[in-house]
Amino acid sequence: MDTLKVRDAQEVEDAVRAAIANEQPIEIVGHGGKRTIGQPMATNAVLELSALNAVAAYEPNELIITVQAGAPMADVLSLIDSKNQHFAFEPMDTATLLGTAPGAGTVAGMIGAGLAGPRRIKAGGARDHLLGAHAVSGFGESFKAGGKVVKNVTGYDLCKLLAGSWGTLAVMTEVTLKVTPRPESERTLVLRGLGDVVANKAMTTALGSPYDVTGAAHLPGSALRTTAGALAEIAQPDQALTLLRLEGITSSASHRAQSLRAALKSFGDAELIEDEASAALWRAVRDVEPFAASGPRALWPVWRIVCPPAAGGAFGEQLARESGGEVMYDWGGGLIWAALPPAADGHAKALRQRVEKIAGHATLIRGSDVVRAAIDVFHPQPAGLAALGDRVKRSFDPTNILNRGRMSRGSAT
Amino acid sequence: MTILMPEPDQSVLARRDEIIAALRRIVPGEGVISSAAEMKPYESDGLMAYRQPPMVVVLPSTTKQVSEVLRYCHQNGIKVVPRGSGTSLSGGALPLADGVLLGLGKFKRIREIDFDNRAVVVEPGVTNLAISQAVDHAGFYYAPDPSSQIACSIGGNIAENSGGVHCLKYGMTTNNVLGCEIVLMTGEILRIGGKAAECAGYDLMGVITGSEGLLGVITEVTVRILRKPETARALMIGFQSVEAAGQCVADVISAGIIPGGMEMMDKPAIHAAEAFVHAGYPLDVEALLIIELDGPQVEVDELIGRVEAIALQCGSTTCQISTSEQQRLLFWSGRKAAFPAVGRISPDYLCMDGTIPRAQLPLVLRRMNEMSEKYGLRVANVFHAGDGNLHPLILYDANKPGEQDAAEAFGADILRLCVEVGGVLTGEHGVGIEKRDLMPEMFSDIDLNQQQRLKCAFDSEGLLNPGKVFPTLHRCAELGRMHVHKGQLPFPDIPRF
Ligand SMILES: Cc1cc2nc3c(=O)[nH]c(=O)nc-3n(C[C@H](O)[C@H](O)[C@H](O)COP(=O)(O)OP(=O)(O)OC[C@H]3O[C@@H](n4cnc5c(N)ncnc54)[C@H](O)[C@@H]3O)c2cc1C
Numbered sequence: 001m002d003t004l005k006v007r008d009a010q011e012v013e014d015a016v017r018a019a020i021a022n023e024q025p026i027e028i029v030g031h032g033g034k035r036t037i038g039q040p041m042a043t044n045a046v047l048e049l050s051a052l053n054a055v056a057a058y059e060p061n062e063l064i065i066t067v068q069a070g071a072p073m074a075d076v077l078s079l080i081d082s083k084n085q086h087f088a089f090e091p092m093d094t095a096t097l098l099g100t101a102p103g104a105g106t107v108a109g110m111i112g113a114g115l116a117g118p119r120r121i122k123a124g125g126a127r128d129h130l131l132g133a134h135a136v137s138g139f140g141e142s143f144k145a146g147g148k149v150v151k152n153v154t155g156y157d158l159c160k161l162l163a164g165s166w167g168t169l170a171v172m173t174e175v176t177l178k179v180t181p182r183p184e185s186e187r188t189l190v191l192r193g194l195g196d197v198v199a200n201k202a203m204t205t206a207l208g209s210p211y212d213v214t215g216a217a218h219l220p221g222s223a224l225r226t227t228a229g230a231l232a233e234i235a236q237p238d239q240a241l242t243l244l245r246l247e248g249i250t251s252s253a254s255h256r257a258q259s260l261r262a263a264l265k266s267f268g269d270a271e272l273i274e275d276e277a278s279a280a281l282w283r284a285v286r287d288v289e290p291f292a293a294s295g296p297r298a299l300w301p302v303w304r305i306v307c308p309p310a311a312g313g314a315f316g317e318q319l320a321r322e323s324g325g326e327v328m329y330d331w332g333g334g335l336i337w338a339a340l341p342p343a344a345d346g347h348a349k350a351l352r353q354r355v356e357k358i359a360g361h362a363t364l365i366r367g368s369d370v371v372r373a374a375i376d377v378f379h380p381q382p383a384g385l386a387a388l389g390d391r392v393k394r395s396f397d398p399t400n401i402l403n404r405g406r407m408s409r410g411s412a413t
Numbered sequence: 414m415t416i417l418m419p420e421p422d423q424s425v426l427a428r429r430d431e432i433i434a435a436l437r438r439i440v441p442g443e444g445v446i447s448s449a450a451e452m453k454p455y456e457s458d459g460l461m462a463y464r465q466p467p468m469v470v471v472l473p474s475t476t477k478q479v480s481e482v483l484r485y486c487h488q489n490g491i492k493v494v495p496r497g498s499g500t501s502l503s504g505g506a507l508p509l510a511d512g513v514l515l516g517l518g519k520f521k522r523i524r525e526i527d528f529d530n531r532a533v534v535v536e537p538g539v540t541n542l543a544i545s546q547a548v549d550h551a552g553f554y555y556a557p558d559p560s561s562q563i564a565c566s567i568g569g570n571i572a573e574n575s576g577g578v579h580c581l582k583y584g585m586t587t588n589n590v591l592g593c594e595i596v597l598m599t600g601e602i603l604r605i606g607g608k609a610a611e612c613a614g615y616d617l618m619g620v621i622t623g624s625e626g627l628l629g630v631i632t633e634v635t636v637r638i639l640r641k642p643e644t645a646r647a648l649m650i651g652f653q654s655v656e657a658a659g660q661c662v663a664d665v666i667s668a669g670i671i672p673g674g675m676e677m678m679d680k681p682a683i684h685a686a687e688a689f690v691h692a693g694y695p696l697d698v699e700a701l702l703i704i705e706l707d708g709p710q711v712e713v714d715e716l717i718g719r720v721e722a723i724a725l726q727c728g729s730t731t732c733q734i735s736t737s738e739q740q741r742l743l744f745w746s747g748r749k750a751a752f753p754a755v756g757r758i759s760p761d762y763l764c765m766d767g768t769i770p771r772a773q774l775p776l777v778l779r780r781m782n783e784m785s786e787k788y789g790l791r792v793a794n795v796f797h798a799g800d801g802n803l804h805p806l807i808l809y810d811a812n813k814p815g816e817q818d819a820a821e822a823f824g825a826d827i828l829r830l831c832v833e834v835g836g837v838l839t840g841e842h843g844v845g846i847e848k849r850d851l852m853p854e855m856f857s858d859i860d861l862n863q864q865q866r867l868k869c870a871f872d873s874e875g876l877l878n879p880g881k882v883f884p885t886l887h888r889c890a891e892l893g894r895m896h897v898h899k900g901q902l903p904f905p906d907i908p909r910f
């Protein structure tokens with residue numbers, strides 16, 4: 001396997017042009033922490049962006065940061081943290097779930113994956129915070145998309161397409177992201193022992209309240225049985241936890257926590273967990289710690305299911321029961337993480353048939369090479385949308401040189 | 414007209430009667446309008462300096478009809494311009510002489526309100542405000558609030574990715590739309606997204622939003638609704654310089670406060686607005702900030718105090734804090750009426766729309782004053798200070814020879830300046846025809862070609878809303894060509910590992 005470690009945007013362009021000329025598909029990686037997500041690829045050349053790692057400009061007052069694509073997440077997060085700012089979409093660190101090296105990952109890798117954490121329900125996803133990008137298309141041309149200001153409607157919003165495109169459309173070389181002030185404090189209300197359907201109702205009630213809930217997660221007792229860390233510390237044997245987060249200035253977060261507690265009275269008496277202890281809980285939810293690769297379910301495929309939030313509880317409960325697997329819920333029920341017992345197809349067929357009935361979709365995030373080769377890792381689209389997706393791919397990468405076959409088996413993307 | 418539209422296709426115009434007859438078979442009764450008098454109201458959108466009667470107006474009422482109209486037009490090489498309420502300020506809905514104007518005004522139904530999933534499904538002709546009104550009884554609302562919200566359609570909002578004073582805190586349309594039904598130029602009907610937070614595959618919803626009617630016709634929309642904040646209060650703060658006001662905005666944000674709205678007006682705008690609505694604005698200040706905090710009562714009360722202290726530190730000379738809902742609305746009344754207020758002091762005005770990095774505000778205002786002298790035209794400024802979105806209003810008199818051209822040249826200079834200082838050509842009104850020819854100020858040929866290639870993925874013949882957004886129209890085949898030089902040494906000096 002050839003790995004090209006490019007040092008600047010020009011070298012990226014040269015590399016892509018050469019790849020086109022040689023008809024040599026290339027795999028795009030930052031640190032490569034997510035290489036096991038997607039269809040296994042048959043490329044034998046890797047374009048690595050990690051040497052493009054500078055912070056080009058950080059303007060806290062303008063709420064933006066511009067970095068080279070391969071800038072390490074860890075550095076960027078600590079830089080913006082020093083100004084009391086953060087990425088509001090709370091991107092997950094997949095290291096725990098995938099068993100990759102901790103503390104790694106690049107900014108473009110995060111955008112390429114487009115995964116968002118618990119605050120998704122309030123603040124949106126990576127796509128909502130990517131303001132601008134410079135990238136090299138599969139035509140071997142450097143283009144720019146978007147801008148470097150928070151409000152911009154000039155031309156098509158190509159940034160939206162880049163976010164979550166898993167490196168199949170263009171190689172980002174520089175990105176501009178929106179940053180926002182970090183909340184002064186946080187509070188988590190904990191309800192105990194609720195069944196999934198009832199917990200879903202509690203989360204729906206909380207999210208429909210005026211108290212500005214920024215996280216609503218539910219962890220069934222069985223999913224917590226083998227977890228370590230922050231969740232284990234507050235868990236009781238076989239008792240479910242329902243977590244609701246409030247953030248903001250201290251007086252407000254406290255006040256809203258009290259109001260919400262009263263509004264949820266019929267679901268039980270909520271405990272209150274504050275600040276750092278609360279933050280640790282949400283990191284554990286964000287990173288799906290109950291299904292950690294270091295835990296007993298290491299060999300179980302893990303699915304990421306996105307569905308209308310209110311439908312989550314009933315769906316997840318049935319899925320767990322029928323498959324013998326474990327689930328946990330984020331986004332008020334709109335995101336279900338499911339770890340299912342090993343099966344030849346990773347349960348793809350049965351799971352998808354069911355999830356489509358509630359207008360949701362499922363992506364395999366952790367699975368063996370064999371399972372990933374056997375199934376569609378990303379949710380297959382209806383024919384018309386799939387064809388449009390293929391045309392979009394070709395409009396960026398006509399010879400399918402970038403991450404060929406990563407997003408869809410047997411077709412262009 | 415100083416902006417050229419694509420040359421009308423005479424062969425299409427020659428078939429006008431036959432085309433109208435075919436369209437009548439698809440949309441019966443009053444759904445097809447072809448008399449010059451009845452087509453008059455469709456001649457322009459909110460950019461009224463530009464007018465063009467369409468070949469014919471079609472007002473379908475079902476997705477099936479939209480699909481059949483588009484398929485027919487696709488098969489017959491006929492251009493189509495979609496239209497919502499026609500409030501676009503950039504000429505996005507300007508008809509074409511040889512084109513069908515496809516009005517979505519009959520798509521007026523709210524199809525579903527789903528409080529549990531905090532989602533509402535509506536037809537595209539529903540107005541922005543009607544969505545909030547439909548969910549108001551349960552304490553919900555739809556956050557993006559363009560000033561035109563009583564009139565503009567949600568379909569138009571999506572096409573323009575509209576924003577309003579709330580978008581600093583609550584985002585633009587793109588951050589509040591979950592899914593849509595869209596009809597491609599071929600007549601193919603697709604559903605993208607739904608009530609889930611994310612759709613599978615590429616984020617097509619994200620690129621359709623803000624595509625100015627060039628990618629497809631939106632026939633249904635699913636939007637996210639939010640619970641209304643418990644309370645809102647506003648501060649009205651005067652400063653002796655624009656710099657001081659700008660500093661205040663920056664300091665509020667670096668104190669970690671994101672207000673529900675943060676708007677600035679300069680002296681000419683303050684005077685025009687005060688004369689119009691008597692909001693009690695101070696007339697002896699150079700800049701006025703209106704800052705609104707919304708949320709729980711305790712939070713709002715505390716943040717009001719923090720903002721007031723910051724303003725004092727920045728040298729505010731007056732600061733009033735609303736103590737009642739009535740007073741809060743009074744503070745806003747002048748800002749919200751700023752456009753018509755300026756309309757009263759000048760026969761005509763051009764409303765520009767660009768975004769700049771906020772720190773560049775003093776420089777941009779100074780340069781705008783210089784341009785004002787150069788062109789001999791007055792300019793008043795209202796803007797979304799929180800996100801650097803400027804709306805300079807250029808005052809002119811269309812009856813005076815040369816003034817409209819001067820105003821347009823002045824406007825173009827302002828937008829060039831926005832790009833020069835690191836900003837963009839449009840923050841919320843779109844490119845349309847108005848800023849079409851300025852696109853090269855911001856984007857290279859390669860950038861624009863990439864955008865047009867995407868257009869080709871949706872509309873391979875370029876029949877949907879041509880002449881808008883892109884200064885040069887390319888054929889899709891020519892855009893697909895690749896320019897790679899074979900034989901170049903593959904990365905001789907890149908280290909390998
Ligand atoms: C302390 C710490 C905290 C973290 N916290 C978070 C967090 O809160 N949120 C978060 O998201 N992540 C966080 N991460 C890292 C994160 O989880 C990912 O692992 C990381 O961002 C993925 O980057 P990668 O370079 O390893 O991805 P890769 O596996 O290299 O890439 C992922 C995908 O993106 C594509 N891609 C990579 N680079 C480019 C490019 N330049 N252009 C186009 N496509 C590209 C790839 O082809 C691939 O499809 C954290 C990491 C650390 C160290």
Ligand SMILES: Cc1cc2nc3c(=O)[nH]c(=O)nc-3n(C[C@H](O)[C@H](O)[C@H](O)COP(=O)(O)OP(=O)(O)OC[C@H]3O[C@@H](n4cnc5c(N)ncnc54)[C@H](O)[C@@H]3O)c2cc1C
Nearest residue numbers: 497498499500501505559560561566568569572576626631
């Ligand atoms: C007084 C006034 C104040 C304004 N204030 C604001 C403001 O604060 N913020 C802001 O962002 N804008 C503002 N605008 C601009 C305008 O209201 C918005 O751009 C609005 O979104 C346009 O909606 P519309 O339904 O009127 O669309 P139209 O003007 O009918 O069309 C606009 C564009 O959308 C396309 N389009 C419309 N419907 C569809 C559809 N169903 N499918 C596909 N394409 C479609 C058209 O082809 C056209 O390109 C203001 C306008 C006025 C007149």
